[in-house]
Amino acid sequence: MKTQEMIDMRKSVVVLGSSFAGLTAALAVKHELHGDVDVTVVSPGELFVFNPSLIWLPFGKRDRDDISFKVEPTLTEHGVGFEHHAATGLDPQARTVTLDDGRSLSYDYLVIGTGYHNNLDVVPGFRENTQTITALPAAEETALAWTKFLDNPGDIVVGATQGAACFGAAYEFLFNASYHVKKAGLKDRVKITYVTSEPFLGHFGIGGLPHGDQLLGMFLKKEHIEHRTNASVDHFDDGAVVLTDGEKLTYNFSMFVPPFLGQEFLKELPGFADDKGFIPVRDTYQHRDYDDIYAVGIAAQVPVPWHTPTPVGIPKTGFPTEQMAHVAAKNIASQIKGEQPTDTKEFADIKALCVMDAGNNGVIILADKMLPPREHGVLIPGPQAHLMKLGFEKYFMWKMKGGHVTLP
Structure with a gap:
């Protein structure tokens, strides 16, 4: 039986964002610590949206109900709190996040999975x-x-x-x-x-x-x-x-x-984010300057390893985002246990796995690393890619709605 002292000692993890990065990180932290942690998700949106299917929506092949679900029931089922609010401020020294209703949330560890907004x-x-x-x-x-x-x-x-x-x-x-x-x-x-x-x-x-x-x-x-x-x-x-x-x-x-941009309130913090609002991170996905703050998914800054005549960005959506979230969750769990955060995964070394749909055709994209130099990389064209994306959509929606983030 837990004493009040034990309950008071439970660490608090606040996760900003409820999409691929935030939902994965929140549920993964809870899983890593077998529930013995307080996790709260803060998000201005109440829906998880399977963004890869947005390409079908304009043609009438999908609508919002087909590719989204409310996150609160999923979080509640797994013992995670939900604040349906936007974060508007952050004080890394005080370890507090300010919400759009004026309240502040305290944290022991913070995961920034706030994604992007379109520029x-x-x-x-x-x-x-x-x-x-x-x-x-x-x-x-x-x-x-x-x-x-x-x-x-x-x-x-x-x-x-x-x-x-x-x-x-x-x-x-x-x-x-x-x-x-x-x-x-x-x-x-x-x-x-x-x-x-x-x-x-x-x-x-x-x-x-x-x-x-x-x-x-x-x-x-x-x-x-x-x-x-x-x-x-x-x-x-x-x-x-x-x-x-x-x-x-x-x-x-x-x-x-x-192009995508990060969140304005993060950009306004001196030295905290780059000029686009993305967060500089180590290979542990800890903030460069704060051991108790993590950034995953599109919110994380990824250096561009080349120069092109016309600027291009690096995609961080989907599989890479999930991988970053799991690394962060494992490291937070280690810190809460009093251990060093040793799990690392450099963004460039994450595998490239993507299915590009083309109507009734498509291309499967596979590579051993997201960024070069690589040893292996292949593009497999054919109608099987279209079918594979249809199947993956159903599987992934089931996985996330059920909170089964430990599955591949």
């Missing part, structure tokens, strides 16, 4: 003149725009601006758009162009994989899609994107992936 001001006119899909509300707006496009078809431009990192989503949307244009019998009336800041096709923000540029080139040629690589967007007009080299591409519909 819709990356270039003039982006916010007003193009669509994006990298958040649920934005994908729903894109669905409305796609419906209007089908009533008034014309040229399509899909792309990723300079500084973007989520190139996989851009490719997936591109090929799904082509697939649905064909299904609607509009292929002869629609020219599709892909515009990307990647130095070559199939770079993906991870340096590319063997023969990836040829494979993506074959996909584009098969779909009669033009492309511009190493492209930098100057601005968007109504119905047109203008590149910095002066080329103007007109469209009846466009979707672009913007």
Whole structure:
């Protein structure tokens, strides 16, 4: 039987965010310590959204109920508290987080899994003149725009601006758009162009994989899609994107992936985050300067190991995010037990596992390391990729809703 003193000695872990990073970290910490820890999740959103399926939502293949669930019942079932509030402030010295209702939460350990928000001001006119899909509300707006496009078809431009990192989503949307244009019998009336800041096709923000540029080139040629690589967007007009080299591409519909930014309240802390709001971390995913603060997922800063003519980011979503969250959870558990946090996983050494959907086709992307140098890397094209993504969606939603984060 636990005494009051033992209860008072229980450590408190606060997790900011309830998506891939936050939900995984919160449940994993609870699991690592067999429940003997107080964990509270703080999030302005009440839904877990399976973001990889947002590419299907504009085409009517999914809606929000298909790809989301409320996180509070899952957390409650596993003994984790939930504060449906935004964090607006952090005092690392006092070990407190300020919420948007003015309250403060104290912590012994903090996990920052706050994800991203879209930088819709990356270039003039982006916010007003193009669509994006990298958040649920934005994908729903894109669905409305796609419906209007089908009533008034014309040229399509899909792309990723300079500084973007989520190139996989851009490719997936591109090929799904082509697939649905064909299904609607509009292929002869629609020219599709892909515009990307990647130095070559199939770079993906991870340096590319063997023969990836040829494979993506074959996909584009098969779909009669033009492309511009190493492209930098100057601005968007109504119905047109203008590149910095002066080329103007007109469209009846466009979707672009913007860069991601971290949370503003973190950026405002002197020396705590970089100028984009991302947190500098060690290979343990502890903050560079604070042993009791961790950052995982997109919130963590990942140095770009190369220079490209047009800036590109590095994707941190999905599998890498889960891996970071588990490393952080193991290290927090070690610290609570009075041990050193020795679990490490350099971001570059995390395996690359991704399925790129292309309507009724796709590409499976596998590599022994996220970033080069690598020993192994392969892209496997074929319809099995589409089926694999469908199956993985169902499995992952079941896994997260049930709180089974220790499963692969």
